[in-house]
Amino acid sequence: MQLPPRFWFQLQRLKKAFQSAWGEKGQAYDTAHRMCPHCRALVERGASTCPFCGGSLRSARARGSTSTPGRILGVIPIPSTASSVIVGANVALYGIAWYLTQSAAGSDLGAASSMGGVSGEVLYRLGAKFGPAIGAGQWWRLVTACFLHAGLLHIGMNLWCIVDLGPEVESLFSTTKFVVLYLVTGVCGFIASSWWSAGLSVGASGAIMGLIGILIGASYHLGRLGKDYRGMLWRWVLYMLIFGLMPFFAVDNAAHVGGLLSGMVLGYFVPHGEPETRASENFWNALAILSVLIIAGSFALMALQLNQRLPW
Secondary structure, eight states, X not given: OOOOHHHHHHHHHHHHHHHHHHTOOOXXXXXXXXXXXXXXXXXXXXXXXXXXXXXXXXXXXXXXXXXXXXXXXXXXXXXXXXXXXXXXXXXXXXXXHHHHHHHHHHHTTOOOOSTTOOOHHHHHHHTOBOHHHHHTTOTTHHHHGGGOOSSHHXXXXXXXXXXXXXXXXXXXXXXXXXXXXXXHHHHHHHHHHHHHXXXXXXXXXXXXXXXXXXXXXXXXXXXXXXXXXXXXHXXXXXXXXXXXXXXXXXXXXXXXXXXXXXXXXXXXXXXXXXXXXXXXXHHHHHXXXXXXXXXXXXXXXXXXXXXXXXXX
């Protein structure tokens, strides 16, 4: 039985996401076509008008001209629009945090942190999650902590996951929905972290687990094939949680679980694809703008207390 174009398209995107996450080689979905946001039919990627319903099509994002679509040298995945901004924000903040750490070490005539490490005091000043501070009203730390990292290995692993998973979720749900989903799952991760422990914590891994949870939630709408892919993702989740239990890694498993669970709920209930009506499009555009304002406002509040020292 032939699947409806909408579900076939979603299935191929989800399949590619799982293959990318697991590093499996296989035939990706046909990148020469995309889905019409009006009638859900597959049309040529460069078309400006849908030949089936006559609807106007937005220009597709450029994905590069490498040998493998969407990947540099066939290996490094190219992030899409919102994912690129998130990657850039994480890199910029890590650069600031590292510079402040080096400056503090130099002024104290002490040894600078090795392997690109960032000091706990600098992370606190830049908005790390810290239970007592959040309890005192600094709610914005639940947002800023999603963009901070404690070292080169930390940010390197997280950025790889964002670059690999971000474009898949973004293309499956749309850019506006992705912005909202990323922020909500990241904040939910640090809410769970704050409930579990009052200690200092940073990183994008809560939001990354949220992306995995979103794909798991979406897979429930894809029948038996979705069940098979869901099993693959659950194995990946298990490996990450086991990795987080290793004593020589300071991993915030509570943030992982919070991001994962919130992502599963959102992935199941939020409709796939571009908004289907004008009202829905306006709704998600408004939520995306609100999300950006919340992120910008959180960092503005962080800047107002940048010189604040650790309370101990």
